[in-house]
Amino acid sequence: xxxxxxxxxxxxxxxxxxxxxxxxxxxxxxxxxxxxxxxxxxxxxxxxxxxxxxxxxxxxxxxxxxxxxxxxxxxxxxxxxxxxxxxxxxxxxxxxxxxxxxxxxxxxxxxxxx
Amino acid sequence: xxxxxxxxxxxxxxxxxxxxxxxxxxxxxxxxxxxxxxxxxxxxxxxxxxxxxxxxxxxxxxxxxxxxxxxxxxxxxxxxxxxxxxxxxxxxxxxxxxxxxxxxxxxxxxxxxx
Numbered sequence: 001x002x003x004x005x006x007x008x009x010x011x012x013x014x015x016x017x018x019x020x021x022x023x024x025x026x027x028x029x030x031x032x033x034x035x036x037x038x039x040x041x042x043x044x045x046x047x048x049x050x051x052x053x054x055x056x057x058x059x060x061x062x063x064x065x066x067x068x069x070x071x072x073x074x075x076x077x078x079x080x081x082x083x084x085x086x087x088x089x090x091x092x093x094x095x096x097x098x099x100x101x102x103x104x105x106x107x108x109x110x111x112x113x114x
Numbered sequence: 115x116x117x118x119x120x121x122x123x124x125x126x127x128x129x130x131x132x133x134x135x136x137x138x139x140x141x142x143x144x145x146x147x148x149x150x151x152x153x154x155x156x157x158x159x160x161x162x163x164x165x166x167x168x169x170x171x172x173x174x175x176x177x178x179x180x181x182x183x184x185x186x187x188x189x190x191x192x193x194x195x196x197x198x199x200x201x202x203x204x205x206x207x208x209x210x211x212x213x214x215x216x217x218x219x220x221x222x223x224x225x226x227x228x
Binding site: 035103 | 159
């Protein structure tokens with residue numbers, strides 16, 4: 001069964017450092033997303049990406065965040081200057097408009113900012 | 115604003131049936147999803163409803179009433195491995211950017227006891 005792959009599975013970084021979270025969506029999917037989940041809280045939408053551009057972003061997704069699809073397979077989330085409150089599980093997801101169903105999530109990257 | 119409500123916790127016995135309710139008030143509606151999430155893992159797609167009525171999928175069924183803003187997930191023949199969080203999520207109407215983001219409930223933590 002096709003999978004969404006995320007790396008790394010865990011990342012510990014110092015406050016103020018830049019991190020890049022990587023995702024390989026399912027190859028024939030066209031829509032890509034980043035969500036995050038702070039421990040014990042709701043899953044929160046960050047950003048959606050379609051046709052090589054951001055289609056929507058939440059208020060969480062401020063200037064510290066950026067996304068890229070540098071080649072045909074990878075989809076990255078960059079946090080330029082991490083804050084303690086960025087500590088969360090970050091999930092990448094992709095979807096195919098033809099499916100009309102849900103999204104396939106990656107297994108997540110647990111980011112800890114110290 | 116967008117609001118999705120679910121009970122925080124439920125407990126059930128192995129072999130029994132449990133119903134997890136979800137109510138929503140959202141600015142648009144283009145489908146309701148149920149996901150299962152084990153601690154520290156990604157959400158896994160369980161079911162999808164866009165029209166009123168019951169969708170059955172093995173031991174899991176999901177019901178939707180759009181006029182009432184209400185859905186439930188029914189789990190039959192409960193097994194210990196069903197102990198997890200169950201997340202209700204609503205997909206809003208597509209916007210001009212073809213976005214398909216999900217708005218999530220906090221999740222219902224289900225404990226299945228022997």
